[in-house]
Amino acid sequence: MSRFKTGEFVAQPGSEILAEGASSTQLYTALEGMGLRYKTLEDGRRQVVGFILPGDFIGLQSGVMGEMKHSVEATTRMTMCVFNRSELWDLFKNHPRRSFGLTHLAASEEFLLGEMLSAVGQMDGIAKIAWVLNRFYKRLTALGLNENDQVPMPYRQQDIADAMGLSLVHTNKTLAKLRVEGFATWSGDTLTVHRPEELAELGYAKGVKPLKRPLI
């Protein structure tokens, strides 16, 4: 895969990596740091459509559909691996396994979005918050970033609110509820989960397994 790598790129916290509507000629894989995918509505509201963790691919839509359908922003400092879009073709022509992996990746994204849609559409406030915290905890644990039930959580409450379709105020109050009830504590940029099982149950997510993704 290193054949395709054309360089590394470092994004500063708060900077926009790809803009909705842009047709970038570059694609990225996140190596370190965390980011956000979001869509902006005409009245300024924002829907967060995904959290970017190390290993995630960025810009597939642009590569395959010609333009990005959401923006991508670095939350922490991020280092990324850069590819050129033109190499996508080479990949499809000469590396069927890799291109299959890419499709797998797209299907996985679709799966994640479907899960999120179910949460946003069907759950009440407390379940939504429990659901994201749990999903986060599981993904980061799978990445080996869990130390003593603590995982990094560099986002703002507003990001979680925009992800789950709740107001900032209500998100805050719901987090407080989870805290005093002893399920999980999110303070500063670390999330501590005290009772993983019960948190997962609150988020109706007993059966969700971590995704295994083929290397790319």
Next chain:
Amino acid sequence: MSRFKTGEFVAQPGSEILAEGASSTQLYTALEGMGLRYKTLEDGRRQVVGFILPGDFIGLQSGVMGEMKHSVEATTRMTMCVFNRSELWDLFKNHPRRSFGLTHLAASEEFLLGEMLSAVGQMDGIAKIAWVLNRFYKRLTALGLNENDQVPMPYRQQDIADAMGLSLVHTNKTLAKLRVEGFATWSGDTLTVHRPEELAELGYAKGVKPLKRPLI
């Protein structure tokens, strides 16, 4: 593409084509009729994650990830084109254009889900309903199924409610509002849109263009 076709399949209205969790060895393309994609939560609630129209691909997740992440149900009688999963490999190995098209398709699905998530997460009741009706109207018009501002609409109100995260009752009342205000009338299995522009505006969807998809 006909090389890959292994047959045709007809599904009766109300029947389940693929079940969540199933690892089918068959993939389908819808030729005629309409269907639903949905996820079922543990407490029985349902989130509709997509409407299937002629030309849509069914079972990509199963083909590429090993199992379906949502169920698929025929709403009307549907006729579908059937492929075998094993042929997916052949496609990736020997038909880069086709496999690229498949990835494009997966990315398009992801895009649609993102749009839907934004609507469900950020809009209020009337905007949500206006948004789906408008999306439906546009997609069906693009398929040439529009006659005199009328398009087929074989779904139940419950399906729309489950798609937009609203209760059946509130969906019904909101539809009534759109009807008396003269935006759109949905009666029986036809949807009549009287003022497309204003309906679209209600749904914050001025800028949404129909997707062009490469043939598969």
Next chain:
DNA sequence: CGGGAAGTTGAGCCGCGTCAACCATAGTGG
């Protein structure tokens, strides 16, 4: 020490969910 960004908390209201009838249509069996 001043200013801006994020988090916290209370008050008050309303959109939407739930409950509960009731109506319309179509298919079924006696």
Next chain:
DNA sequence: CCACTATGGTTGACGCGGCTCAACTTCCCG
């Protein structure tokens, strides 16, 4: 041919979860 039933649509009453507004508190960073 007509009760009987099932499915889907319609409408009103009422309560609550979550939104908005608004103040206040940290905590940085210059």
